[in-house]
Amino acid sequence: MSAKVVVVGSLNMDLVTRSPRIPLPGETIIGSNFYTLPGGKGANQAVAAARLGACASMVGRVGQDAFGRPLLANLDNNGVDHTYVSQDPEAATGVALITVDDAGENTIVLASGANMHFSPAHVDAAASAIAAAEVLLLQLEIPLETVTRAAEVAQAHGVRVILNPAPAPAEPLPAELLSRVNILIPNETETSLLTGLSVEDRPQAEVAAAALREVGVETVILTLGARGALLAQASESILIPAFKITPVDTTAAGDAFVAGFGTALAEGKSLPEAIRWGNAVGALAATRLGAQPSLPARLEVEQLLAEPNDLSFERGV
Numbered sequence: 463m464s465a466k467v468v469v470v471g472s473l474n475m476d477l478v479t480r481s482p483r484i485p486l487p488g489e490t491i492i493g494s495n496f497y498t499l500p501g502g503k504g505a506n507q508a509v510a511a512a513r514l515g516a517c518a519s520m521v522g523r524v525g526q527d528a529f530g531r532p533l534l535a536n537l538d539n540n541g542v543d544h545t546y547v548s549q550d551p552e553a554a555t556g557v558a559l560i561t562v563d564d565a566g567e568n569t570i571v572l573a574s575g576a577n578m579h580f581s582p583a584h585v586d587a588a589a590s591a592i593a594a595a596e597v598l599l600l601q602l603e604i605p606l607e608t609v610t611r612a613a614e615v616a617q618a619h620g621v622r623v624i625l626n627p628a629p630a631p632a633e634p635l636p637a638e639l640l641s642r643v644n645i646l647i648p649n650e651t652e653t654s655l656l657t658g659l660s661v662e663d664r665p666q667a668e669v670a671a672a673a674l675r676e677v678g679v680e681t682v683i684l685t686l687g688a689r690g691a692l693l694a695q696a697s698e699s700i701l702i703p704a705f706k707i708t709p710v711d712t713t714a715a716g717d718a719f720v721a722g723f724g725t726a727l728a729e730g731k732s733l734p735e736a737i738r739w740g741n742a743v744g745a746l747a748a749t750r751l752g753a754q755p756s757l758p759a760r761l762e763v764e765q766l767l768a769e770p771n772d773l774s775f776e777r778g779v
């Protein structure tokens with residue numbers, strides 16, 4: 463039977479326009495293509511886990527509007543259970559207004575809408591789904607008290623809690639939340655914002671990871687883009703190198719990593735082996751355009767993992 467992965471998090475519709483350049487304040491620019499694409503870090507991670515063969519459930523909130531329905535249909539199409547994605551009678555479905563210019567730079571305005579009306583009570587309503595999972599995946603695009611409640615419910619049922627602190631919070635994360643997180647997975651930017659330290663090289667990454675462990679999380683995994691990921695625990699730290707690929711668009715590489723790692727962990731794989739899965743899923747997502755369209759199927763991941771290109775783990779202190 464497939465490993466169960468539950469995601470408590472955000473669902474957004476990404477409204478993407480292409481423009482020759484990013485407009486200045488007050489300026490109107492004629493752009494070109496327009497796309498509506500299902501997104502939100504929570505939904506991306508749930509779809510990624512389902513494509514890897516996990517039995518994936520999404521817990522979240524959308525509006526009763528023209529974007530809410532296609533987001534639910536998208537979960538159906540990807541085999542993600544959405545019994546506990548509730549519909550807010552008033553708030554709009556979350557949207558991300560994204561402008562991408564010809565140089566590949568982007569600006570994003572996130573109108574969270576229903577995601578911010580996702581309350582701890584909605585998490586309680588989904589407690590049975592959380593309790594039945596092997597791992598819980600959390601991000602920070604919903605209210606912090608809702609994230610904390612989900613971690614609390616999971617912890618009470620012995621479900622492993624993985625927090626991807628994205629987007630990086632403006633304030634330090636509360637101890638009440640961190641004490642319930644088993645594994646924290648920030649990228650370089652989030653690590654710097656959370657610790658005030660830079661993460662330019664391996665020694666700096668080790669210091670930053672240690673600082674994050676000091677705030678109360680036992681296992682920290684820093685994702686380091688093309689360098690791979692650093693696993694930091696009390697006993698040791700291991701750098702698990704990335705797969706060598708030519709990146710095309712790294713959008714959602716972080717979501718892909720977290721889902722790949724979480725699914726492998728839910729299947730009983732060791733931490734280093736689960737990180738290899740995360741690296742493989744992240745690398746494949748980086749070779750293709752878009753967020754959800756770039757998320758790979760299990761077979762592609764297994765093929766990449768079978769290639770003998772990253773057999774060595776670089777062990778540290």
Ligand code: ADP
Pocket residue numbers: 649650684685686687688689690691704705706707709712713714715716717719740741742743744745748
């Ligand atoms: P985010 O997308 O949140 O900024 P990262 O850039 O750290 O996160 O990417 C997450 C993971 O995806 C990395 O740890 C790595 O495994 C994989 N990845 C991302 N970019 C590349 C790349 N250029 N080459 C190989 N793997 C990559």
